[in-house]
Structure formats: C-alpha cells, structure tokens
Amino acid sequence: MSFKITNYLLIDIDSEFSRNFTEHYFSKEQRTSASELVVAGGNTRQLVKMMFDELIKDYCYCDLENEISVSELASYLHEHHDIKGVLFNSTDYSLASDKQRFIYNSLHKNRFLVTQVDNSFTFTPVTDKGHSNHLSCHTDIAQTHKNPIEFPD
Structure with a gap:
C-alpha cells in the first residue's frame, strides 16, 4: 500500500528536495487529484512557485528556528487546514x-521522515518522543480566539 499524502505538512528546509518531492507526487502527469499538501519554510519565493505550479495546496512562511513563528504557523494550520x-x-x-x-x-x-531513493520516496515514522504544546497544530492549544479578549477597566 502506498503512502497517501493528503493533508500533510511538508517542512521545507532543502528547496531542491521539496521541489523533487512535490513534482514526484503532484506534477500534472502524476496526479489524479489536486494536491492537498501544505508546505512551511523560509523560502517564500520557492513556496509561491510550487503553489502556482499547483504542486501544493497552500504554503506558510515560517522561521522554523523561532518559536513565535512556529506558534503562529500552528494557529494558522489549526484554523485553516486539517x-x-x-x-x-x-x-x-x-x-x-x-x-x-x-x-x-x-x-x-x-x-514521518522522507527519504529519496533514486526516483522514489520512502516514509518512516519518527521514533522520537512527540510533544503537545503551543507549537502543535493538531491540538486546541493552537486555537486562536474568535472573540477579542476583554480586559476590565
């Protein structure tokens, strides 16, 4: 059974790898449906290009070394993507x-760790312990408030 890349977030550190990966799965010749992949990283130009080429569903700028930027990414993903x-x-x-x-x-x-082997990719679950906190996009911690917080006078 092949790995279904539907509603996943790809972390873009190596732009060449990300481009190869998205072209492998979502080029017009390969895809059977629209891409459901979201990509986050610091190379906005690369991310916009992949979106215009319809290789990704959405992109998010994120300084992955900055916890505030990652927390904002988590909130955005929690609100707009599953x-x-x-x-x-x-x-x-x-x-x-x-x-x-x-x-x-x-x-x-x-x-999941993705490894490129020749013209294909393998997926291996990350075995390191996961953490649920303000950087997590799958919890209510990432949820932003719809109503403004009111402070007493």
Whole structure:
C-alpha cells in the first residue's frame, strides 16, 4: 500500500528536495487529484512557485528556528487546514540540533521522515518522543480566539 499524502505538512528546509518531492507526487502527469499538501519554510519565493505550479495546496512562511513563528504557523494550520501529520526530509531532521528537533517533534503527533531513493520516496515514522504544546497544530492549544479578549477597566 502506498503512502497517501493528503493533508500533510511538508517542512521545507532543502528547496531542491521539496521541489523533487512535490513534482514526484503532484506534477500534472502524476496526479489524479489536486494536491492537498501544505508546505512551511523560509523560502517564500520557492513556496509561491510550487503553489502556482499547483504542486501544493497552500504554503506558510515560517522561521522554523523561532518559536513565535512556529506558534503562529500552528494557529494558522489549526484554523485553516486539517493536518494529519508532518513530513521531514530525513537528512534535515538528522542534522537538526536538539532544540530544533524539539520544535519539529512538537508540530504534530504524526511525524514521518522522507527519504529519496533514486526516483522514489520512502516514509518512516519518527521514533522520537512527540510533544503537545503551543507549537502543535493538531491540538486546541493552537486555537486562536474568535472573540477579542476583554480586559476590565
């Protein structure tokens, strides 16, 4: 059974990897339906290009080293997308610092490492402990308030 990439978040650290991955699964020749992949990263130009090429459903700028930026990403995803899990380039994940891995492991309870092997990709569940906190896009912690908070006079 193949891995269904529906409503996943791809973390874009290596733009070439992200482009190869999205073209493999969502190029016009490959796809049977519209892309449901959301990508987050710092290379906005790359992300916009992938969206215009219809390789991704949506993109979010995110400074993945900044907890405030990641928390804003989590809130956006919680409100606008039903993310089923997060995909990481296995090389980027293995090279990340402990602090960065803490952030990665907080994004979602379902996390997968993606490895490119020749012209295909393999998916391996992340075995590191996950964290549920203000950086998680699958919990109510990420929910923003619809009504403004009122302060007493």
